[in-house]
Amino acid sequence: MRAVSFSAFGGPEVLHVVEVEQPQPGPHDVLVRIHAAGICYHDLLSRAGKIPGEPGRILGHEIAGEIVTAGASVPADRIGENVAIYHRLFCGSCRYCLRGRHDLCRNSRTVGESGGGGYAEFICVPARNAIRLPEGIDMAAAALAVCPIGTSVRALIGVATVHPGDIVLITGAGGGLGLHQIAVAKSIAARVIAVTSSPHKTTIIRQAGADDVIVRPDLKFSADVWRLTRKQGADIVLENVVTGTFGESLRSAASNAMVVVLGNVGAQPVELDPGLVIMRRIRIAGSGIATFADVRTALHLLARKAVAPFIDRILPFAQAQQGHALMEKRAVSGRVVLQGW
Numbered sequence: 001m002r003a004v005s006f007s008a009f010g011g012p013e014v015l016h017v018v019e020v021e022q023p024q025p026g027p028h029d030v031l032v033r034i035h036a037a038g039i040c041y042h043d044l045l046s047r048a049g050k051i052p053g054e055p056g057r058i059l060g061h062e063i064a065g066e067i068v069t070a071g072a073s074v075p076a077d078r079i080g081e082n083v084a085i086y087h088r089l090f091c092g093s094c095r096y097c098l099r100g101r102h103d104l105c106r107n108s109r110t111v112g113e114s115g116g117g118g119y120a121e122f123i124c125v126p127a128r129n130a131i132r133l134p135e136g137i138d139m140a141a142a143a144l145a146v147c148p149i150g151t152s153v154r155a156l157i158g159v160a161t162v163h164p165g166d167i168v169l170i171t172g173a174g175g176g177l178g179l180h181q182i183a184v185a186k187s188i189a190a191r192v193i194a195v196t197s198s199p200h201k202t203t204i205i206r207q208a209g210a211d212d213v214i215v216r217p218d219l220k221f222s223a224d225v226w227r228l229t230r231k232q233g234a235d236i237v238l239e240n241v242v243t244g245t246f247g248e249s250l251r252s253a254a255s256n257a258m259v260v261v262l263g264n265v266g267a268q269p270v271e272l273d274p275g276l277v278i279m280r281r282i283r284i285a286g287s288g289i290a291t292f293a294d295v296r297t298a299l300h301l302l303a304r305k306a307v308a309p310f311i312d313r314i315l316p317f318a319q320a321q322q323g324h325a326l327m328e329k330r331a332v333s334g335r336v337v338l339q340g341w
């Protein structure tokens with residue numbers, strides 16, 4: 001089969017179409033013909049060797065396709081099913097898996113981090129990782145159900161338990177994750193205040209549904225939040241940036257607010273004012289990949305058109321190089337999705 005791989009770490013130019021052996025499903029696996037794969041910022045870091053992993057693998061964990069072969073222990077009627085792939089290959093028996101928190105499984109690996117990933121014609125995964133698509137959802141949208149939309153559902157609904165009318169502040173709102181977070185928050189009738197340092201992102205942030213957009217190249221946004229909320233502050237802060245913004249996020253928080261940390265742009269420790277955290281009873285929580293339940297929620301929101309996927313462009317798989325280059329230059333708003341060869 002054809003796949004896109006890289007033999008050494010480097011820039012987008014190291015990605016090439018290669019011919020590799022088609023994977024064979026074990027008894028509990030399904031073979032999925034990949035119809036669409038999203039390019040995640042994570043893939044760029046993997047290709048550049050900035051996060052653990054080896055060259056020679058197939059990148060991509062945002063995958064939708066069709067089951068074409070089922071292993072001996074998998075019901076044959078699953079053949080032909082359109083699916084999204086839950087990208088964490090989990091053990092199913094640890095304390096986290098048994099609580100439905102497969103995202104926290106310690107005996108797991110992630111599709112695309114080792115072995116086969118999404119930039120290929122086929123992938124084999126355990127049948128339980130292939131989640132059937134509801135009606136009314138196309139493959140490009142389904143590829144984004146796990147990440148970034150499932151990730152947004154995890155942060156907002158899973159971690160922050162957002163309610164209608166809550167004020168949600170989103171930093172780095174113009175990024176691929178930020179735009180989907182806005183859409184998910186609006187699907188629950190929250191009020192969204194979006195922060196960006198880039199004036200040219202204002203239009204797309206408004207398109208995503210943000211009620212207010214604060215453009216602050218100097219990242220000093222807390223006074224604006226205070227003014228926009230009549231000195232109430234934000235009930236939920238989604239911190240996609242953290243470096244240079246965390247102090248302002250805490251100052252923007254309402255009493256008993258939840259500040260969810262998702263970003264680590266500068267990969268540096270940040271300062272924290274304990275007096276402020278105590279006085280306002282601020283809760284700080286980390287958030288990461290989606291659970292199964294989050295993916296089902298994401299697919300439902302997509303199928304009902306309550307959330308629209310932000311797809312900047314669709315490129316053939318063979319142009320993955322170009323997709324990476326565009327993302328590296330930050331020349332895209334939303335995701336680049338690979339589809340067709």
Ligand SMILES: [Zn+2]
Binds near residue numbers: 147148
């Ligand atoms: Zn991703």
Ligand SMILES: [Zn+2]
Binds near residue numbers: 108
């Ligand atoms: Zn487990």
